[in-house]
Amino acid sequence: MNNQLRPGDAAPWFEAADQNGEPVTPDTYSGRNLLLAFFRNSACALCNLRVQQFIKRYETWKRQGMEVVAFFESPEANLRQYVGRQNAPFPLIADPEAEIYARYGVESSEAKMKATLAQPDIHEITARVEAAGFKLIPEEGSNFNRIPAEFLIDEQGIVQVAHYGSLITDHLPFEAIERFAARSRS
Template structure:
């Protein structure tokens, strides 16, 4: 794995295909802000909830000049079967070999997963949150259960303004931080 990025680093270039077989290149987003999100896997209920929250905010973010690109360490077929059912208006990308995850230094940590799951009442809290939104807790065969989420806010020039590496599987960049980044010109 590469070192983790910091604010001020240039975002590494990538070119991949999304869930709709469209080419997605970070370079084509120059001139716009980007929220680059790395999720555990496409069946992850917490990840699906986060994507749902992104979808709800996306029109406003896009009007303010920010796009979203979301990666999942899942095979393409699973992407369509699970998170793809939400019909996100932004690219969802299957990265089952974790090539882009490695490029961005997104970590795998059994210790962090276990630390999350060992918190008192966490299973009940997670189940309540995701089921209230209509998602179910389910494993995804062949996925990396120990992947920790990460999110990056990238400016119009391709510079990382915020590199957020989760400490737990429930840890994401606060929406207040994202909204402030979108509002800043």
């Protein structure tokens, strides 16, 4: 995909409402580090597990000066029905038309989806996800081939890390997020 962001790029502008109807823009987080996470859809079991992991770490990240915003290519009603049940303390944003996804260069790839399903450890991964309480159910009308992406954006709105998944199981390592969250603010 040729419109993918790179470190040093300004984070693209967006305006959206979160799961509580509160407005969210990049200006909302001016002066704070930000993790923007783009997920497949709100019913995605792997995505829900990742959100659960974010929730467990969020208070520490917030104390360190980093906020989190999570996007889902899902209608708002589905967002509430699935991932919204986790009561995330950070914004969850429905982007069913994938407009913000497009601004950030987040791709959809049938080839990467097929490669994910062909991983030798896919059964182990799905068993771990189901053991965490997330069912592998399809979200009607969702983009099955959406590949996740995560961005670390500094206090000035500049992309420091742009991680585009190579598979749907490929996310930015927590060690990289922890280092970014812990770095001293200028």
